Amino acid sequence: MRPAGLQDIDALVRIEELCFDRGRFRQDHLRWILTNERAVTLVEDNGSGLTGVLMLLFEGRVCRVLSVAVVPDARRRGLGTRLMQIAEDVAMERGCASVRLEVSTQNLAAIELYRGLDYKLDGHLPRYYSWGEDAFSMHKPVREATPASIATRAAAVEDSTI
Ligand SMILES: CC(C)(COP(=O)(O)OP(=O)(O)OC[C@H]1O[C@@H](n2cnc3c(N)ncnc32)[C@H](O)[C@@H]1OP(=O)(O)O)[C@@H](O)C(=O)NCCC(=O)NCCS
Known part of the structure; x- marks a missing residue:
């Protein structure tokens, strides 16, 4: 896992x-995200290409998941889960109170991913998307940073390129 850049x-x-x-x-929107100081984009790079991406936007004490995606060939092997766990780690490091996201009510794979990670459904947004689909809004409180979790995180960062 590594931060993404304009390249x-x-x-x-x-x-x-x-x-x-x-x-x-x-x-142009990807360029805006990649150059935005309030946004973080992380990618899983297996050496021959990107297999997963996570885009986060920090809005005060809220960490908003703009996008999480895993290429079809790499799905159902835990990468989506790992990307969301990293979102929570980054949110904790940045002092956020919660991670929030919107998901199409038709996107059963993503809804199951979030439910499995204890995200709570807190709203139904009719015609949220430009093509007319509804969305659910979901959130998860960010756990408090403890000396133990900071040490664990620091060790993980040393072992990776994040
Ligand atoms: C949603 C997505 C990121 C999941 O990625 P993934 O790497 O397959 O996720 P995981 O392997 O960590 O799956 C975790 C759990 O999510 C649920 N899940 C994932 N895909 C599912 C599917 N197609 N149907 C039902 N449940 C699914 C399962 O509970 C799964 O656990 P299991 O494999 O033990 O049953 C991936 O399907 C994707 O990129 N979809 C297209 C982009 C998208 O819709 N992104 C979300 C909105 S921004």
Whole structure:
């Protein structure tokens, strides 16, 4: 796992094409995210290409998941779960109170992923998406940082490139 930069933009466009039928982030929007000081983009890179991406936006004490995606060939092996756990770790490090996200009411895979990680459904947003689909809003409180969790996190960061 590593932070993404502008050099990844073509690969990120490709991930959007592979992972989303509608509502894809266009290149200009990806550029805005990659250069935004309040946003963090992390990618899983297996050496021959990107297999997963996580985009976060920090809004005060809220960490908003803009996108989480795993390429079709790499799904159901725990990468989506790992990306969301990293979102929670980064949110904790940045002193956020919660991680929030919106998900299409039709996206059963993502809803199951979030439910399995204890995200609570807290709203139903009719016609939230430009193509007319409804969304659920979900959130999870960020656990308090403890000396033990900070030490665990520091060790994990030393072992990775995040
Ligand atoms: C949603 C997504 C990120 C999940 O990634 P993943 O790497 O397959 O997730 P995991 O392997 O960690 O799966 C964790 C759990 O989520 C649930 N889940 C994942 N895919 C599922 C599916 N197709 N159907 C039902 N449940 C599913 C399961 O409970 C799964 O646990 P299990 O494999 O032990 O049954 C991936 O399907 C994806 O990229 N989808 C397209 C993009 C998208 O919709 N992103 C979310 C909205 S921004």
